[in-house]
Amino acid sequence: MAADDLDFRPADPAEADALWALTLRSLDHWGHPTNHPDLIAQMSAEDAITAAYIRDNDTWVLASGDGTTVGYYGLKPIEAAVDLTYMFLEPEAIGGGLGRRMWDHAVARARTTGNERMRIISDPMAIGFYQAMGAELERTVALAPGFELGVMWLPLADGAESA
Template sequence: MSDPLLIRRARRDEAAALSDLAMRAKAHWGYDDAFMEMCRDELTIHPERIETGEVWVAERDGAAIGLLEVRFEEDGEAEVQHCFVDPSAMASGIGRRLWAKAEDIARAAGVAAIGVDSDPNAEGFYQAMGAVTVARSPSGSIPGRTLPRLRKRLAPSAA
């Protein structure tokens, strides 16, 4: 039996639904309403970013259950901007599949490393993917809060 999970490019008309998915996934960690409201702008997926960037959706049975956004930095590295799995699908391997997609995107672009500023609750996931905590970064949403900064050097593609 084949895996019914599809990882595909996001569509512009999915921006609001993907923003909602990001908010649900972040809220899963028990953050209160005030905290979540402070994160809203940072977790909003804009249609323009879908059109011009690497925004991907994990879909099962026609429903978006995962989100990945990769950006390329001026320093020549890839940055995972968003990697979220709907709470109903957490711990099912979708995050691992999205991370593998991020690595594939980075390698295809000839990038040697991939980084992410992680929610503290997701740091262990990224470490399990082979990323190493290298620093702390200021939160883009919460003044005075810092986030684990992780980085993974990528082996060149075998192709």
């Protein structure tokens, strides 16, 4: 699938289950279901993207002209900031520049909220990506031995550019 055949569209609440399945495939790419099955089960029960989330928040899909979903992200307002709640790509799309494309789109959308910064709760395997994009690591939170989420922030003020 050619990168120039891809475009963003708002997510449809009816595709919540398909987007969660994409999330699980992406997590599997990094070995999380095998290495941390209890955490993945807890995420599935508590953190799965839902139709209500899509309806209530700024959620975008990156898809091909034939409708094939390649990735998605979701932005949710939180106290004095916006939260990049989800950002996942199909495993075969990881490493091809589409993460940067999704990031740029998400940052542009986040800036329209009027908030001064965006929070990212990062998968341990994505901390380096977000740092390369200009986000700053505030701290890590250990959820299990060998699995630490990064709490990261990106300034959104005018003139603050992603890397």
